[in-house]
Amino acid sequence: MGDSRDADESGALLEQVNRALENATPLRIQGANSKAFLGRMVGGEILDTRAHRGIVRYDPTELVITARCGTPLTELFAVLDASQQMLACEPPAFADDATVGGMIASGLSGPRRPWSGAVRDFVLGTRIITGHGKHLRFGGEVMKNVAGYDLSRLMTGSYGSLGVITEVSLKVLPKPRMCLSISLEMSSEQALLRLAEWGQQPLPISAACHDGEQLHLRLEGGQGSVTGAHERLGGALLDAGYWADLNEHRLGFFDEGQPLWRLSLPHNTPLLSLPGEQWLDWGGAQRWLKSDADAALIRKTVREVGGHATCYSHGLVDDPFQPLPPALLHYHRHLKRQLDPQGIFNPGRLYAEL
Template sequence: MHSEHDIDDSGILLEQVNLALQTATPLRVQGSNSKAFLGRIVAGETLDTRSHRGIVSYDPTELVITARCGTPLAELAEVLDEAQQMLPCEPPSFGGDATVGGMIASGLSGPRRPWSGSVRDFVLGTRIITGHGKHLRFGGEVMKNVAGYDMSRLMAGSYGTLGVITEVSLKVLPKPRQCLSISLEMDSDRALLCLAEWGQQPLPISGACHDGQRLHLRLEGGESSVAAAHDRLGGELLDSSYWSHLNEHRLSFFDEGQPIWRLSLPQNTPNIHLPGEQLIDWGGAQRWLKSYGEPSFIREVAYELGGHVTCYSHGLIDNPFQPLPDALMRYHRNLKQQLDPQGIFNPGRLYAEL
């Protein structure tokens, strides 16, 4: 499957990496830069992956698609849509120009994440340009092709610090036959109790978000199971575009100028009291916080609950990602040293020490 946009520019990217290695030039690896607000600022020469694009292969019967890193996510979604299939983890685009490579590098997933899995869970194989100037293939196009160290999944959430992803094979799934969204009036304490209870039952929930006044639910699956769940739960019908607005941060909650924090917490964490406004997502496992609160206090609260925090407001603090314990940082540094010995890929994007 090829289009007029289908371009293999891997040779040019490899040349640019090798030149950077020879001249010890740091590289700022990016696609459309739609996630520029996440992480620390990188000083380096831009390596733009968008010219290396196109669907390499897609067999709907095998539920696997392989695409180059510069392929727009929108193009991938369109191709899958024609076959009534989807990438279940719902990666956000933040503006519409996001690329497949950026999706893997950031590892961000949408509202369906707790029920379907994360971006990492759908990565079967990758091609990567390493810090040794080699273009290598890892993994394959089948789920069982995972032996030893899983390099491909390691790239998910690495923010371009370990190598340049040039190609990725992804597991996809059929779209649900029926999708219905409902809204129920209840406070956040009640919503969290209900979600904990419903989580033990075979309800076809694939999205759960509480905005302070109402609990919004998405039901997906077979027609009869969705209808039965709707009969049981009741509620008002909700426009299904709510979920994409939530995923792309287009809800009014994200509008104002206050700093935005993402708290990732264990399932069934009760209500947490922090200064500012909260949006409860992922059935409670993800909380969006709009707050001028002290960063160290917000982090401490999340850490004590067994979670971690990311600052989504660029430039607010020097380390937007949760600081790592010493032992874990040592692992990260060793890994960076193995894969990028000269430290040319997105230096400092995740942490100053990397």
């Protein structure tokens, strides 16, 4: 499905990158800019990817779809939905015009992530404009990755700091035959205990969130397994739209007010003693915290249990992402130098040192 229009659009992006390299001009890569609130502020010339859009290849029998970076997620999901398929990691959009490139660059996953995998687990291959001014294809069925790097997956969650993603191939899955959501009255402590117990059993749970008062579960799979699990667990029926509202931060908890933090924690971590209101997501592995507490206290508490904290309130802290330990920062710097030697791609978006 490639055509001259595709070449023109990708050529325009490549030309802008090469011009920036010649002039040592930083580039601020963006699509719909729906996730601009995440990360540090970036200066420089805007490189807008939205004109480079469209589904390149899709064969439902192969369970693989390839799309250009500027393709709206709504378009991608509509194509998959028509074949009763889905991108199982449920990436949040945060805007109606959010793009495929932004989905990969941010690497954010939705409620199903602990049971299905993260965005990077569904990336099979990419086309990338590198900091050497080359437009290359990696992964998938075309080119073996070089220098020991899985570049396609490295681009996931890089926030545009390693190169310009122009195209991505993704693994997709059939939609479950049956989906049912329930709510159970219990405390947060009880919820964590129950989830640890249920995690050792063949229950068809695909989402679990505790809002401080109730544990909300989504059950997915064959009719027999879902019906049997509901009969065993009980609980009141919950509107299926709850999970999309949670994923897109449309629930009242996410209304503007106190600063919002995302805490990523090891499985089965007990409740953390932090001021503010906490919601348990991903069966407790992801916690949403609304708190006026000092960033240093939040990060110290989370680090002590082996987790990390990301600030979702733009401009609140100088380093929205958890600062890297020296050894890890060394490897990040080395990777940045290898892929973006002049440092023109989203400089400082992830960390000031990059």
